[in-house]
Amino acid sequence: METPPMSDLIEPVIGLIGGSGLYDIDGLEEREWRRVETPWGEPSDALLFGRLAGIRCVFLPRHGRGHPTPPSELNYRANIDALKRSGVTDVISLSAVGSLREDLPPGHFVIVDQFIDRSFARVKSFFGTGCVAHVSVAHPVCPRIGDALETAARGLDLPVTRGGTYLVMEGPQFSTKAESELYRQWGCSVIGMTNMPEAKLAREAELCYATVAMVTDFDCWHPDHDHVTVDQVVKVLLGNADRAKALVKAVVPELGKPRGPCPAGCDRALDHAIITAPEGRDPALLAKLDAVAGRVLR
Numbered sequence: 001m002e003t004p005p006m007s008d009l010i011e012p013v014i015g016l017i018g019g020s021g022l023y024d025i026d027g028l029e030e031r032e033w034r035r036v037e038t039p040w041g042e043p044s045d046a047l048l049f050g051r052l053a054g055i056r057c058v059f060l061p062r063h064g065r066g067h068p069t070p071p072s073e074l075n076y077r078a079n080i081d082a083l084k085r086s087g088v089t090d091v092i093s094l095s096a097v098g099s100l101r102e103d104l105p106p107g108h109f110v111i112v113d114q115f116i117d118r119s120f121a122r123v124k125s126f127f128g129t130g131c132v133a134h135v136s137v138a139h140p141v142c143p144r145i146g147d148a149l150e151t152a153a154r155g156l157d158l159p160v161t162r163g164g165t166y167l168v169m170e171g172p173q174f175s176t177k178a179e180s181e182l183y184r185q186w187g188c189s190v191i192g193m194t195n196m197p198e199a200k201l202a203r204e205a206e207l208c209y210a211t212v213a214m215v216t217d218f219d220c221w222h223p224d225h226d227h228v229t230v231d232q233v234v235k236v237l238l239g240n241a242d243r244a245k246a247l248v249k250a251v252v253p254e255l256g257k258p259r260g261p262c263p264a265g266c267d268r269a270l271d272h273a274i275i276t277a278p279e280g281r282d283p284a285l286l287a288k289l290d291a292v293a294g295r296v297l298r
């Protein structure tokens, strides 16, 4: 893609969604926790606004500070809407995961590029009766953010793998051994409970999105390792959390550079997605959609 003229460049705002063990971001300048209201209800917590190396950042602890909210009860729509209406353009999700592969041991970071969504008890779309939309999630991860994360991780000498499939389970219980073995047969790399519908909603909101999946355990399939427990996850992710914060510090200056439209089209995902005729659209739903889809609805 040709470089657009300077006047067409945007100044990215980086959204950071912190998963288990990540409830704050050190080193943010001008930091301020602010409540953000959304038409979808309450986000998981107040959002932390600030700057890293001068770049605007907005951090949201996915489960809330102190981790009060389980994966199935998260208000994913409110979280994504709150980031969008706060001006965020690029989202990095930081998540604890179990490993489904021998070569992805605890401590390893995986920049996943695919998901299999086995969650079933969650609202998965901003759209619905009165405004129907179908976005593509064939490629749910923004490769531009993936590239930047990979470069930053390699620069820090972190053990990292680019690419992999994240199986999203409903939880809150961990998997049975039969499930774990099935997901391995499906070729999945890691397992977690939160990245869907988060990634689908980010796409509907035309946000670029990528995940750093931080391995904490071998789930329950590995003959030489104990079955996953929360204690074990917490122990490993305390180590992961410091490295995740270092990765964020390294990647934000790159991602924050003024840029043109996303080459992968994440920021134009709604261009051909809405099927409800203008006269059939529900004004009340359209009003709720203003932050996430106002670009194509106004």
Ligand SMILES: CSC[C@H]1O[C@H](OP(=O)(O)O)[C@H](O)[C@@H]1O
Pocket (backbone or CB within 6 Å): 018, 019, 020, 021, 062, 063, 071, 094, 095, 096, 097, 191, 192, 193, 194, 195, 230, 233
């Ligand atoms: C505390 S282990 C299980 C918990 O950790 C992961 O959450 P997140 O993606 O927010 O780091 C996993 O998906 C479960 O929600």
Ligand SMILES: Nc1ncnc2[nH]cnc12
Pocket (backbone or CB within 6 Å): 096, 097, 098, 099, 169, 174, 175, 191, 192, 193, 216, 217, 218, 219, 220, 228, 233
């Ligand atoms: N084994 C596992 N299964 C689901 N979510 C997880 N988060 C961390 N480890 C996990």
